[in-house]
Amino acid sequence: MPRRSIEPNAFELRDSTCALHGGYSPTSQKFHFPRQPVCPYTGVDDVVPVELSANGALWGWTVVTSAPPGYVGPVPFGFGVVELAQEQLRIVSRIQIDDPGAVQFGDPMELCADVVGHDDDGTDVVTWAFRRVDS
Amino acid sequence: MTRVEITGIGLHPFGRFDGVSVTDMGVIAVRQALADAGNPTFQAAFCGTAYSGVAAGHKVLGAIARTGMPIVNIEAGCASGAAALALAAGAIRAGQYDTVLVFGIEKMPRGIIRSSFFEPWREQAGLAATPSYFALRAQRLLRESGLTKNDLAQVCVKNRAHGALNPDAMFRSPVTVESVLASRIVCDPLHLWMLCSPNEGAAAVVLRSATAPRITLRSAVLRSHLPGSVLGEATPLAGIDDTDITPPSTLAATDAYAQAGVGPQELDLVECQDTDAARELLAWEELGLCAKGAQPGRLRDGVHALGGPCPVNVSGGLLSKGEPLGASALGQVVEIVRQLRGDAGARQVPGARLGLAHTVGRGANASAVIISR
Numbered sequence: 001m002p003r004r005s006i007e008p009n010a011f012e013l014r015d016s017t018c019a020l021h022g023g024y025s026p027t028s029q030k031f032h033f034p035r036q037p038v039c040p041y042t043g044v045d046d047v048v049p050v051e052l053s054a055n056g057a058l059w060g061w062t063v064v065t066s067a068p069p070g071y072v073g074p075v076p077f078g079f080g081v082v083e084l085a086q087e088q089l090r091i092v093s094r095i096q097i098d099d100p101g102a103v104q105f106g107d108p109m110e111l112c113a114d115v116v117g118h119d120d121d122g123t124d125v126v127t128w129a130f131r132r133v134d135s
Numbered sequence: 136m137t138r139v140e141i142t143g144i145g146l147h148p149f150g151r152f153d154g155v156s157v158t159d160m161g162v163i164a165v166r167q168a169l170a171d172a173g174n175p176t177f178q179a180a181f182c183g184t185a186y187s188g189v190a191a192g193h194k195v196l197g198a199i200a201r202t203g204m205p206i207v208n209i210e211a212g213c214a215s216g217a218a219a220l221a222l223a224a225g226a227i228r229a230g231q232y233d234t235v236l237v238f239g240i241e242k243m244p245r246g247i248i249r250s251s252f253f254e255p256w257r258e259q260a261g262l263a264a265t266p267s268y269f270a271l272r273a274q275r276l277l278r279e280s281g282l283t284k285n286d287l288a289q290v291c292v293k294n295r296a297h298g299a300l301n302p303d304a305m306f307r308s309p310v311t312v313e314s315v316l317a318s319r320i321v322c323d324p325l326h327l328w329m330l331c332s333p334n335e336g337a338a339a340v341v342l343r344s345a346t347a348p349r350i351t352l353r354s355a356v357l358r359s360h361l362p363g364s365v366l367g368e369a370t371p372l373a374g375i376d377d378t379d380i381t382p383p384s385t386l387a388a389t390d391a392y393a394q395a396g397v398g399p400q401e402l403d404l405v406e407c408q409d410t411d412a413a414r415e416l417l418a419w420e421e422l423g424l425c426a427k428g429a430q431p432g433r434l435r436d437g438v439h440a441l442g443g444p445c446p447v448n449v450s451g452g453l454l455s456k457g458e459p460l461g462a463s464a465l466g467q468v469v470e471i472v473r474q475l476r477g478d479a480g481a482r483q484v485p486g487a488r489l490g491l492a493h494t495v496g497r498g499a500n501a502s503a504v505i506i507s508r
Binding site: 072 | 249259260263264265274319320321325363366373
């Protein structure tokens with residue numbers, strides 16, 4: 001089945017892996033996501049492209065039980081924040097759970113690809129998600 | 136020195152009104168406020184709204200043949216009405232106008248609020264559902280403060296008990312902790328009854344310059360967010376450690392206290408943004424009503440319930456009234472003026488002299504308005 005990234009500037013699909021594209025400003029010494037031409041924390045414009053870590057710790061999560069406007073993916077779905085230790089960055093993401101009691105604060109998480117819809121020609125529309133490392 | 140007096144208030148109740156247009160609701164609130172103020176001539180009008188479309192304020196004033204003066208339509212998310220108020224008050228203080236009409240109107244779509252703020256792909260990915268951000272903020276508050284889901288339900292019990300005393304509220308039946316926790320889970324830890332309903336309504340006030348005002352608008356402040364907080368109302372896709380990042384509500388409140396020359400401990404009542412039950416508890420600390428983490432004791436002791444030393448959301452709050460974005464902040468102002476006039480009926484805060492109204496939402500925008508008699 002053909003597939004495409006929902007937002008190639010933020011999320012890259014590869015043959016068997018995937019990656020989040022962020023930015024780093026040496027002057028502000030801060031990472032950000034998705035990558036922008038200017039550091040969103042300081043306004044400095046020395047941003048260099050970086051590929052963000054694919055592993056982090058669960059920092060916040062919930063399970064959304066009804067489809068919000070414009071959303072066509074499966075319900076319920078997990079939503080949360082994963083903290084990347086190396087970048088000291090908290091990333092908003094889908095979380096691959098359907099029960100909020102299935103995970104705990106600080107659980108080790110890994111990046112994965114998640115299908116949230118299909119184009120008219122059947123192409124899978126894929127976004128990023130995190131899942132617990134042992135799941 | 137020129138001071139700003141609130142001389143008239145008007146309100147179209149908040150709720151759902153099929154067949155009534157947003158213009159109709161605006162007309163009712165504006166005519167009430169003008170009549171309350173003695174039908175003055177006004178030199179400018181400011182209208183807060185987010186979903187009413189182009190020149191919505193012009194349509195309201197056009198319907199009552201009160202045009203010709205500048206009419207400015209203002210969008211600042213949940214703070215739209217307060218933004219209109221802040222601009223009007225500033226113009227009066229600057230000597231630009233003597234009397235100004237300020238109103239807010241809204242007729243929200245049903246269900247989860249959809250916003251052009253989000254790119255379509257974020258909606259498609261499920262990364263734009265506002266209540267899910269509320270849920271993460273609530274979860275963090277519970278984790279860091281020792282509050283429980285029962286405490287969140289207790290906020291609903293408090294505000295709905297207040298709302299039962301407000302004829303203009305949408306929900307006028309009291310609830311129990313058990314019934315709140317029995318309502319369906321929208322996104323854990325938030326149950327349906329812990330979330331306010333987007334709805335419809337209008338509110339209006341008349342301001343004028345005065346040397347000896349009866350009801351004084353002491354300060355009306357609008358602030359936006361500082362960058363970095365992943366769970367802030369700016370709803371970014373990433374953030375950094377936010378320990379030292381001051382939230383916009385605190386920025387607005389700090390300025391409002393300084394301009395009014397008062398402190399949070401002097402307030403007799405507060406109307407705050409209870410978009411969800413946890414949002415109110417966060418507002419308590421962000422507005423300086425209590426120390427960080429002090430909410431459990433304050434809830435238990437009823438400090439912020441009617442009858443306590445500083446009741447919060449005696450109108451019933453957004454949890455009872457619902458939230459028509461553009462009208463919401465001015466609805467809070469109408470409530471505080473009623474309280475200061477002693478006209479609040481069964482929910483009257485005895486002897487109320489000083490009140491604060493607070494909103495925070497999309498943008499991020501946050502507002503703090505201080506009114507005294």
